[in-house]
Structure formats: C-alpha cells, structure tokens
Amino acid sequence: MSVTLRPVFEPTRGLRSDRVTHYCPGCTHGVAHRLVAEVLEELGVLERTVGVASVGCSVLAYNYFLVDMQEAAHGRAPAVATGIKRVLPDRVVFAYQGDGDLAAIGMAEIVHAAARGENITVIFINNANYGMTSGQMAPTTLVGQRTTTTPLGRDPAQAGYPIRVAELLDTLDGPAYIARGSLHDTAHVLQAKRYIRKAFQAQLEGRGFSLVELLSSCPTNWGLEPVEALDFIRERLVPHYPLGELRKPEGVR
Amino acid sequence: MGERELMKGNEAMAEAAIRAGCRYFFGYPITPQSELLEYMARHLAGRGGVFLQAESEVSAINMVYGAAGAGARVMTATSSPGFSLMQEGLSYMAGAELPAVVVNVVRGGPGLGGLQPAQSDYFQATKGGGHGDYRLIVLAPSSPQEAADLVYEAFDVADRYRNVVLILADSILAQAMEPVELPPARDPASLPAKPWATVGRGERAEPNLVNSLYLAAEDLWALNQRLQAKYRRIEAEETRWAEEWTEEADWLVVAYGSMARIALAAIRQLRREEGLRVGLFRPISLWPFPSRALARRAAGTRGVLTMEMSTGQMVEDVRLAVEGAVPVRFFGKTGGVVPEVEEAVEAIRRMVAETEPRHAHPVR
Ligand SMILES: Cc1ncc(C[n+]2csc(CCOP(=O)(O)OP(=O)(O)O)c2C)c(N)n1
Ligand code: SF4
Numbered sequence: 034m035s036v037t038l039r040p041v042f043e044p045t046r047g048l049r050s051d052r053v054t055h056y057c058p059g060c061t062h063g064v065a066h067r068l069v070a071e072v073l074e075e076l077g078v079l080e081r082t083v084g085v086a087s088v089g090c091s092v093l094a095y096n097y098f099l100v101d102m103q104e105a106a107h108g109r110a111p112a113v114a115t116g117i118k119r120v121l122p123d124r125v126v127f128a129y130q131g132d133g134d135l136a137a138i139g140m141a142e143i144v145h146a147a148a149r150g151e152n153i154t155v156i157f158i159n160n161a162n163y164g165m166t167s168g169q170m171a172p173t174t175l176v177g178q179r180t181t182t183t184p185l186g187r188d189p190a191q192a193g194y195p196i197r198v199a200e201l202l203d204t205l206d207g208p209a210y211i212a213r214g215s216l217h218d219t220a221h222v223l224q225a226k227r228y229i230r231k232a233f234q235a236q237l238e239g240r241g242f243s244l245v246e247l248l249s250s251c252p253t254n255w256g257l258e259p260v261e262a263l264d265f266i267r268e269r270l271v272p273h274y275p276l277g278e279l280r281k282p283e284g285v286r
Numbered sequence: 287m288g289e290r291e292l293m294k295g296n297e298a299m300a301e302a303a304i305r306a307g308c309r310y311f312f313g314y315p316i317t318p319q320s321e322l323l324e325y326m327a328r329h330l331a332g333r334g335g336v337f338l339q340a341e342s343e344v345s346a347i348n349m350v351y352g353a354a355g356a357g358a359r360v361m362t363a364t365s366s367p368g369f370s371l372m373q374e375g376l377s378y379m380a381g382a383e384l385p386a387v388v389v390n391v392v393r394g395g396p397g398l399g400g401l402q403p404a405q406s407d408y409f410q411a412t413k414g415g416g417h418g419d420y421r422l423i424v425l426a427p428s429s430p431q432e433a434a435d436l437v438y439e440a441f442d443v444a445d446r447y448r449n450v451v452l453i454l455a456d457s458i459l460a461q462a463m464e465p466v467e468l469p470p471a472r473d474p475a476s477l478p479a480k481p482w483a484t485v486g487r488g489e490r491a492e493p494n495l496v497n498s499l500y501l502a503a504e505d506l507w508a509l510n511q512r513l514q515a516k517y518r519r520i521e522a523e524e525t526r527w528a529e530e531w532t533e534e535a536d537w538l539v540v541a542y543g544s545m546a547r548i549a550l551a552a553i554r555q556l557r558r559e560e561g562l563r564v565g566l567f568r569p570i571s572l573w574p575f576p577s578r579a580l581a582r583r584a585a586g587t588r589g590v591l592t593m594e595m596s597t598g599q600m601v602e603d604v605r606l607a608v609e610g611a612v613p614v615r616f617f618g619k620t621g622g623v624v625p626e627v628e629e630a631v632e633a634i635r636r637m638v639a640e641t642e643p644r645h646a647h648p649v650r
Contacts (some may be wrong), residue, residue, distance in 0.1 A: 041551040081486035095495050101484035103355045103496040109348040116352025119336045124486045176614050
C-alpha cells in the first residue's frame with residue numbers, strides 16, 4: 034500500500050531557502066519579506082517581478098528575494114521603481130522601504146509617486162525608529178518615545194509630531210490601494226498578507242499606486258525582548274497608527 | 287545624407303537622442319535647458335516613448351537609474367543647480383555601472399547664480415562630482431551640429447562601457463539657431479543587448495541585481511579596481527579633441543565649447559592682421575582629457591593660453607598635461623559674462639608678448 038505524504042509546510046520559492054537573514058532575533062522584517070514573497074509566488078509573478086531595496090536594515094533584501102532587484106539610494110526607491118515601471122509596464126514592480134527612508138529623506142519621492150498614481154506597490158515598514166543606524170528618532174517615533182537622539186523621549190515642542198503616512202497619502206487622488214497592517218501576532222500577520230495581496234492585485238489590474246504600511250518590531254533598538262517588542266506594537270503603536278484599509282479600488286472588497 | 291534643419295542646440299540634442307534610440311526622458315525644468323525637456327515632452331509619447339516631469343532633479347536622476355537598470359536608453363537634462371542635485375544619483379550610477387546620457391547646459395554660479403552661459407561646472411563634471419572614486423565620460427560640443435552628433439554617439443559610448451556620458455554644454459550653443467544635419471534614426475533591433483538588466487528573472491536561475499553596496503572592504507576594493515581598469519580603457523579609446531592651425535604653431539590657445547569659437551575668431555584675426563602663428567587646441571572629451579595630444583602639441587610652442595568662461599578650472603588639467611614644458615597662461619570671465627573676441631585678441635597678444643624669446647631669456 035502506498036502512502037502519499039502531503040507536506041504541511043513548504044518554504045516560499047520567492048525567498049532563497051539557503052540563506053539565513055541578517056535580521057536581529059525577534060525582528061519582523063523577515064516576516065514581512067516572507068509575506069511579500071508568498072504573495073508574489075501565489076500570484077505566479079516571481080519571474081516577472083523587479084524589486085527595489087532601500088537604505089535601512091532591509092538594504093540587503095536583494096540577498097533574500099529570488100527576483101530581479103535594484104538597490105536604491107536612501108529615500109529614492111519610489112523614483113527608481115518609477116523608472117523601472119515606465120520602461121517595463123507589464124512587470125510587477127515593488128519598493129520595500131523603512132520609515133526613515135520613506136517618510137524623512139524620501140518624503141518627496143513617495144508623495145509624488147503616489148500622486149502620479151504610479152502603478153507600483155510599496156511595502157512600508159514602520160518600526161518607529163531608524164533601525165540600521167542604531168535607533169535614532171524617525172518621523173514615526175511616538176511622542177515620549179526614547180531613541181538615541183531623543184534620549185529624554187520625543188518632545189513635540191522640540192522635535193514635532195509623528196507622521197501617519199497611510200493617512201497622509203490617503204489625501205491624494207492618485208493611490209488605488211492604501212492599508213495599514215501589523216506584524217505583532219498571527220491573526221494580524223495573516224491580515225497583513227491579505228493587504229499585501231490586494232496591493233499587488235491592484236497593480237496587476239493596472240489600477241495605480243498601492244502601499245501597505247506594516248507596524249514592525251525593532252527589539253534591538255527599542256531595548257526590549259522579542260515578545261515585549263510585539264506587546265509594544267500592540268499597546269503603543271496600534272493605538273496611534275490605526276489598522277485597516279484606508280483606500281480600496283472600486284469593486285474590491 | 288540626412289536633412290538639414292534650422293534648430294536650437296537644445297532641440298538638436300533632444301532629436302538626436304530620440305534618433306539614437308532613447309525613448310525615456312525624466313527631467314525637471316530649469317533655464318537654459320527647458321527647450322530640451324519641452325521637445326521631449328512634445329515628441330517622445332508619439333514615438334513610442336515616455337516623458338515624465340519629475341518632482342526634482344534628485345528624483346529625475348533616480349528615475350534614470352531605474353530605467354537604465356531596466357535596460358533602456360534613457361536621458362535627462364538639466365543646468366548647474368540641478369546638476370548639483372544629481373550628484374548622489376550619478377555616484378550610485380557609477381557604482382552600479384549604469385549607462386545613460388546626461389546633459390548639463392551650464393549657467394553661471396555659485397548658488398542660484400544666473401541664467402547666462404558659463405563653464406564653471408568643469409571641476410564638478412570632470413573630477414567626479416559626487417562621492418567616491420569615479421568618472422563620467424564628459425563630452426563638450428561647440429556647436430548645435432556637434433552637440434547633436436555627440437549626443438547621438440554618447441548612447442553607444444555609454445552602453446559600451448556601462449558608464450554615464452555627460453554632455454557639458456553652454457547656453458550659447460544650446461540656444462543658438464544653426465542649420466543641423468540630423469543623424470539617421472537607429473533601428474531599435476540594432477541596439478546592444480543588456481543581459482545584466484533587471485527585467486524580471488524569467489528563465490534565469492539567478493536574479494539580476496543593480497547595486498552599489500559592497501559591505502566587505504575587499505569587495506569594494508575589487509569594484510574600484512574594476513572601475514579603474516575600465517577608466518584606463520576609456521582613456522585609451524575615447525579621448526577626443528580638435529585642432530586648428532596647430533602645425534608649426536608658435537603659440538597655442540586651449541579652449542572648449544562656445545569659448546573655443548570665440549578663441550578661433552580671435553586667432554583668425556591675429557593670424558590675418560599680425561601674422562602671429564597661433565593655433566587652437568580644442569578638447570572635446572573633457573574627461574578623458576586629451577593630455578598626451580596636448581603635451582605633444584605644446585612641446586614645440588613658446589606658450590599656451592587657456593581660455594574659459596570660468597575663473598580657471600580646465601587650466602589645471604592643461605598645466606598637468608604640459609608639465610611645465612612651456613608657460614601656461616589663463617584668461618577667463620564668468621558669471622554669465624562672455625568674453626568678447628576683442629578681449630580674447632588682447633589676451634593672446636599679452637601671452638605672446640610675455641613669452642617672446644626676449645622675455646623668456648632676458649638680456650644679461
Ligand atoms: C544620504 C544618506 N544619509 C544617511 C544614511 C545613513 N542611514 C542608513 S540607514 C538609515 C536609516 C534607516 O532607517 P529606516 O528607513 O527607518 O529603516 P530601518 O533600518 O529602521 O529598517 C540612515 C539614516 C545614508 N545611508 N544615506
Ligand atoms: S536593528 Fe531593528 S529593524 Fe534592524 S534588524 Fe535589528 S531589530 Fe530589525
């Protein structure tokens with residue numbers, strides 16, 4: 034009698050299975066990578082995708098994704114992705130950016146790519162600080178949050194207020210899809226994956242700009258244990274950065 | 287033979303680019319290059335291309351980066367303040383070895399400067415400009431015709447070496463109307479293949495990567511060695527210059543771009559009216575600089591005069607080339623003030639007087 038064994042888990046073909054990432058223990062950058070790779074695989078577009086890595090902890094994303102990639106200068110990923118997409122309109126083009134990259138030095142590039150309705154997908158990792166340069170204030174750092182450049186906590190009188198990127202871009206006419214998800218527990222990870230899938234679907238249907246903001250952990254620079262870092266997302270980040278779909282193309286549920 | 291048309295240099299460069307197979311243009315308005323941008327806006331879409339007005343020169347050059355990395359012939363054009371903003375992107379393009387053509391129609395600086403012609407971006411253009419050890423291939427036309435010819439060829443040169451080619455122009459030639467014979471349109475099928483481009487992995491087992499990050503020092507050193515080897519090859523194969531009356535010249539004037547035309551008018555007058563044997567050496571590739579050819583020419587002369595619409599930038603390369611073999615003098619004006627032919631004549635006369643044998647060997 035022959036027995037057919039059905040695998041219960043298979044790693045995605047969108048990531049190299051032979052490499053261990055450089056991310057810290059408990060960092061959810063890796064989870065975000067996997068979600069993007071799984072979605073691209075499930076949509077059957079890995080072979081015709083071009084990704085753009087940005088400057089931040091995910092700068093080496095091109096070492097993990099099994100798709101053609103370009104590495105962009107700090108903040109410029111949406112401009113680079115625009116150049117690629119205009120030349121290759123039938124390819125799937127995505128940019129993967131952190132909050133310093135996208136919302137500080139690259140604010141002009143992201144706003145204008147969104148305003149143009151550029152038919153690209155942006156995965157935006159909001160971890161409320163600059164991870165790679167060891168935990169300085171980001172445009173998303175909460176009021177009162179301690180970072181190496183706000184050692185007493187972010188004081189709005191001196192350092193202003195955090196930016197809600199998804200809401201800000203939602204004021205524009207260009208975007209087709211904008212959502213904010215979180216990576217702090219399984220249910221939310223699955224929800225985030227649904228958002229990512231809809232974002233890429235919007236691109237495949239030629240509807241225009243799509244962005245998924247993901248609340249992500251940085252235990253190393255938050256000075257927290259991995260599990261505490263997930264609690265920090267739930268207790269502190271989610272209340273300030275409400276989850277959900279802000280913009281959906283007509284007819285999409 | 288192609289047709290001859292009365293065109294501004296800016297328009298001639300734009301049309302030549304399209305005929306060279308450039309179908310993508312990303313740019314930001316700035317005087318005095320806007321006619322080039324506007325020509326692309328009018329013509330590219332109808333010829334199967336894309337024109338996109340970027341939100342800044344920073345974005346424009348990064349769009350160029352993306353498009354070049356995707357394998358396209360792509361171009362941007364700007365003027366001095368915008369060229370400064372492009373330095374980051376150009377450095378990344380050097381590191382990632384991406385081919386593209388960039389036009390800088392130079393205007394007077396520093397700062398917001400002025401709108402009038404100048405040659406004060408020579409250092410920035412030829413010495414790297416952004417961070418890191420890299421070079422752009424820099425070509426300097428002196429007429430709308432030459433601008434069209436150089437832009438047309440620049441795309442092939444850029445692809446051959448996977449290097450940015452910069453056309454360093456000035457607004458005299460960019461805005462002057464002259465008859466231009468345009469080159470024939472390239473058949474897109476004849477353009478070189480780019481197997482390294484990121485176009486989607488397709489059947490390839492290994493993804494392609496466009497990148498300038500090398501975290502291991504040895505790897506970055508290896509990249510730099512590869513770049514330097516490429517630059518030496520470019521020096522050997524792409525050095526260009528033109529000469530006028532340099533055979534048996536007693537004095538040499540070195541000038542490029544529109545300044546060379548003014549210098550030539552001055553030289554012509556001095557040869558005719560005073561019988562002075564002055565020749566013109568005109569670098570066309572500012573990098574690689576035609577050092578060896580210039581040294582050879584300068585060797586038999588009594589002196590060299592460099593003329594620029596700057597306070598003296600190329601003159602440093604002239605001095606390095608001549609290596610003290612003969613005196614090197616400088617004459618220049620900048621800020622948008624263009625030297626008159628009469629002033630150029632005076633400057634040459636001054637150099638001649640200072641380098642006559644009786645001056646060089648004072649009576650003892
Ligand atoms: C022009 C420039 N300025 C500064 C830096 C240094 N730098 C590298 S990563 C980074 C911050 C990245 O933070 P973020 O985008 O939030 O990503 P994370 O590391 O948190 O994932 C900075 C400032 C740089 N590489 N280039
Ligand atoms: S520093 Fe923070 S964002 Fe970067 S890998 Fe470590 S945990 Fe992740």
